[in-house]
Amino acid sequence: MTxxxxxxxxxxxxxxxxxxxxAYRVVGRGSMTFSGWDTDASRAARGLLAAxxxxxxxxxxxxxxxxxxRWMIAxxxxxxxxxxxxxxxxxxxxxxxxxxxxxxxxxxxxxxxSLADRYPDDRPVVVVAVPPAGDAAQPGGDPLPGPLxxxxxxxxxxxxxxxxxxxxxxDILYTSGTTGHPKAVAVRHDNSSLVPFKRPQWSxxxxxxxxPPYTFAGLSFVYTPMKxxxxxxxxxxxxxxxxxDTVESDRPGFVFLVPAMATLLLEHPRFDTxxxxxxxxxxxxxxxxxxxxxxRLQEKMPDALVSNxxxxxxxxxxxxxxxxxxxxxxxxxxxxxxxxxxxxxxxxDGVGVAPDEVGHVRMRxxxxxxxxxxxxxxxxxxxxxxxxxxxxxxxLDRDGYLYIVGRSKDVIIRxxxxxxPTDVEHAVAAHxxxxxxxxxxxxxxxxxxxxxxxxxxxxxxxxDADELRDHTLGLVARYKVPRQWYFVDELPRxxxxxxxxxxxxxxxxxxAVDPGESxxxxxxx
Numbered sequence: 001m002t003x004x005x006x007x008x009x010x011x012x013x014x015x016x017x018x019x020x021x022x023a024y025r026v027v028g029r030g031s032m033t034f035s036g037w038d039t040d041a042s043r044a045a046r047g048l049l050a051a052x053x054x055x056x057x058x059x060x061x062x063x064x065x066x067x068x069x070r071w072m073i074a075x076x077x078x079x080x081x082x083x084x085x086x087x088x089x090x091x092x093x094x095x096x097x098x099x100x101x102x103x104x105x106x107x108x109x110x111x112x113x114s115l116a117d118r119y120p121d122d123r124p125v126v127v128v129a130v131p132p133a134g135d136a137a138q139p140g141g142d143p144l145p146g147p148l149x150x151x152x153x154x155x156x157x158x159x160x161x162x163x164x165x166x167x168x169x170x171d172i173l174y175t176s177g178t179t180g181h182p183k184a185v186a187v188r189h190d191n192s193s194l195v196p197f198k199r200p201q202w203s204x205x206x207x208x209x210x211x212p213p214y215t216f217a218g219l220s221f222v223y224t225p226m227k228x229x230x231x232x233x234x235x236x237x238x239x240x241x242x243x244x245d246t247v248e249s250d251r252p253g254f255v256f257l258v259p260a261m262a263t264l265l266l267e268h269p270r271f272d273t274x275x276x277x278x279x280x281x282x283x284x285x286x287x288x289x290x291x292x293x294x295x296r297l298q299e300k301m302p303d304a305l306v307s308n309x310x311x312x313x314x315x316x317x318x319x320x321x322x323x324x325x326x327x328x329x330x331x332x333x334x335x336x337x338x339x340x341x342x343x344x345x346x347x348x349d350g351v352g353v354a355p356d357e358v359g360h361v362r363m364r365x366x367x368x369x370x371x372x373x374x375x376x377x378x379x380x381x382x383x384x385x386x387x388x389x390x391x392x393x394x395x396l397d398r399d400g401y402l403y404i405v406g407r408s409k410d411v412i413i414r415x416x417x418x419x420x421p422t423d424v425e426h427a428v429a430a431h432x433x434x435x436x437x438x439x440x441x442x443x444x445x446x447x448x449x450x451x452x453x454x455x456x457x458x459x460x461x462x463x464d465a466d467e468l469r470d471h472t473l474g475l476v477a478r479y480k481v482p483r484q485w486y487f488v489d490e491l492p493r494x495x496x497x498x499x500x501x502x503x504x505x506x507x508x509x510x511x512a513v514d515p516g517e518s519x520x521x522x523x524x525x
Contacts, residue, residue, distance in 0.1 A: 006189055007170075007223045008076045010197040012038050012159055014226050018202050024225075024232040025206075026068045027246055029133045034226070037073060040153060042160040044077030047152030051108050051126050055082030055162055058172060060101070060109040061214070062088040065236040066133040067112060070149070071213050072222050074110045074130075079170060079189075082162030083108075086172045087214035089495055094118045101125060103184060103374065104172050110149075128152055133236075166190035172373050173216060175313050184373040185313045191368055192316070193223070200229035206252035210235040210243070210261065215496045216313040217286055221256065230254065240268040244276075251278035258286040258497030259308075262293050263435060267459060276301050285309040286496040288404055288422050290429040291331035298328055310334040310404060314370055315341075315363055315388050320402060332426060333401040340366045344387075345396055353395075358405055358420065361394040362387040393420060410501065412441030412449050417479045419451060424482065427475035428453060431468060433461035438491050438499045439482060442508060453482035454504050456490055 014023065015038035025031035032040075053059060059078045063071045078085040086104045088097065090112070097118040101109070108126045111119060119127055130149040171187040207225040209232075211218035225232040233250055235243060238261050247255065257265070262284050265271055279301050284294070289308040298306045307322030320335030327333065337343040345359030346352050353359035364387045371379040382389050393411065394404045405420035412419040421439040428437040435458040441449040457463060465485035472481045492503040 006079060006161070006164060007192065008041060008080045008161060010223060010227070011041065011076055012161075013197070013199055014038075017199055021202060022231050024069065024072060024234065025250075026066065026133070026234045026236055027242065029066050029236065030069060032069050032073075037076065038159070039157045040073045041076035041080055043153045043155040043157055044073055045080035045160050045162070046155035047147070048077060048081040048083060048108060049162075050155070051128065051147060051152070053078075053081050053083050053108055055164065056169065057083050057108070058086050058104045058106040059083045060086040060088050060104070060106045060111075062090065062092075062097075062109060062115055062118070063112045063130055064090050064114065064132065065212050067130065068213055068234050068236055069133070070130055075213075075219075075222060079164075080161050082164055084169045084172060086174075087219065088174070089212070089214055090115060091495070092118065094120070098123070100174060100184075164189065167368060171219070173219070173313050175216075183375065183378060186371045186373040187316070188368060188370075191365070191370055193220070195224055195227050197227050200227065203229040203253075204231070205229075205254070206231045206233045206250050207254040207256070208233040208235065208243070208246060208250070208252040209256040210238040211256065211258065211286070211497075212495050216311070217256070217258070217496055225254075228254075238264070240264040241270065244268065244270055244274040247278065248275050253278055253280045255279055255282050257282070257284045259284060259289045259293065260436075260493060260497050262289065262297060266293060266296050267435070271300070277303075279304045282306045283309050285311060287498045288332075288334075288425075291426055292430050294327050294331075298325075308334045310402060312390060314382060315390070316365060316370060322401075326401070330397070330401050330403075332405075332422070333397070333403050335402065336400045337363075337402060343396070343402055345394055350384075355398040356395055358393055358395045360408060361390045361392040361402075361404065363390060364388060410440065412439075412451055414441070414444070414449050414451060414479055415447045419480050424451065424453070424472070424476060424480050427472050427480075428455065428468060428482075430475065431463065431471045433457055433463035434468070435459075435461075436491055438501060438504055440501050440504060442484070442505075450484065451480065451482040452484045452486065452508070454486050454488050454491065454507075456488060 015034040019035035020033055022031050023034040023037050061071055061074050075085050086106055098120055101123050106125055110128045110130055112130050128147050166189050168189055169186055170189045170192050173185045173187060175183050207230045209221045213219060221232060233252055282297060282301055282304050294308055305324050306327055310320050319338045321338050322335035343363045344352055345361055347359055369383050391408055392404050393406050393408050394402055396402055406422045410421050424439045425437050428434055434455055436456040438454045440452055442452050444450040469481060492500045494500055
């Protein structure tokens with residue numbers, strides 16, 4: 001096994017070369033050096049073995065976001081012990097935790113003390129109590145059966161790694177579940193990342209992000225910054241003012257946002273005057289971004305590479321390049337896919353469609369594809385002939401730039417016309433009074449489906465359905481314009497920032513299927 005094949009071995013290489021450098025800083029919660037991270041990961045790995053973990057055993061990490069430093073130590077330790085990491089969302093209810101424990105077969109759970117009540121006594125799981133961020137475990141204060149975090153770390157600090165093969169299982173990631181049915185994606189060491197490890201030059205720069213570590217986006221930032229010679233900077237709770245302060249004080253060259261964060265930044269009173277000159281790359285991912293928002297970000301950071309990237313847990317790390325200035329020329333594009341990843345758009349028979357024609361998006365990456373853990377039938381439906389069937393609809397222009405227009409299940413067929421919600425959302429969002437919008441289809445007795453828009457107005461802005469309807473008519477064909485408008489305080493989102501449309505559908509009153517035009521203000525999610 002070479003150092004390049006397992007992420008914890010990459011961490012050890014960084015500790016040998018740059019041990020005293022800060023590897024990660026959690027804003028407002030402290031920091032850790034590469035040496036400290038490396039040593040604690042080895043200690044905890046030995047502690048996991050003492051708790052009964054065998055190679056291939058599943059171990060959950062169930063910590064709050066401010067506890068990110070311990071989260072990252074735990075993640076590396078699980079791999080060093082030969083285990084499989086199973087990150088869990090702190091917002092999961094007890095029944096959800098029970099289902100995931102049963103499904104994954106976890107033998108050990110690293111659980112924040114505040115989440116103790118989510119763990120049943122009748123499951124054969126060793127539960128390790130982890131204190132909240134910044135606190136030490138108190139003698140006699142263990143609320144859970146099993147060892148304390150400090151007891152887990154009371155081990156030999158020397159480097160330790162159980163032998164594993166590149167094809168061995170590394171992680172089980174439960175998807176965000178926009179449909180309400182999360183799936184478990186099996187990630188192996190050799191398909192965990194496309195970013196190769198080589199001992200980098202230490203730049204002293206930083207990469208700022210605020211995605212929860214249990215998500216695909218957040219997990220990718222555990223090791224990626226160090227591969228580029230960068231310090232990771234993590235904001236455990238996104239706040240636009242704190243984000244701006246952090247960029248001005250820490251001067252990171254790289255930042256990652258989700259669309260909801262980008263919208264909040266643009267609305268902050270200090271956005272126009274804040275010094276963001278250190279940023280050379282601003283990536284917005286996890287969901288489609290309004291072209292208007294992307295353009296404003298590019299205007300604020302004219303020398304930075306600003307792009308709306310594309311990826312999903314099932315695919316792993318797929319990168320799309322958007323050279324500076326191209327995003328404004330190609331509104332709605334997420335960039336040009338970079339090798340070795342391949343992306344194609346095909347028709348219902350799997351045949352490639354012409355440039356600028358909408359089709360089903362498929363992608364593949366060389367090597368062993370990912371799979372759904374314990375679900376061979378779902379795996380066979382999702383990975384076909386080496387290609388991942390994403391469920392997204394999109395198009396590639398003549399220059400190879402990718403545009404995502406929506407999910408195939410979200411296509412609205414109104415009077416025989418196919419309507420892609422993303423097209424309509426971009427048009428509505430171009431109105432100055434609109435902060436965010438989500439468009440979906442509802443049953444209609446004559447047309448088959450009708451178009452409904454849920455709108456969040458910008459703070460202090462006023463607009464009604466008639467004004468937004470007239471505005472949208474000027475940008476898209478009449479059959480695409482929503483006839484029903486609902487004004488809400490916010491859009492329901494999952495942990496990765498994607499809008500959960502099923503929860504919006506629950507807000508629709510019975511009148512939503514009425515064939516006439518209407519508008520209303522409804523309670524938020």
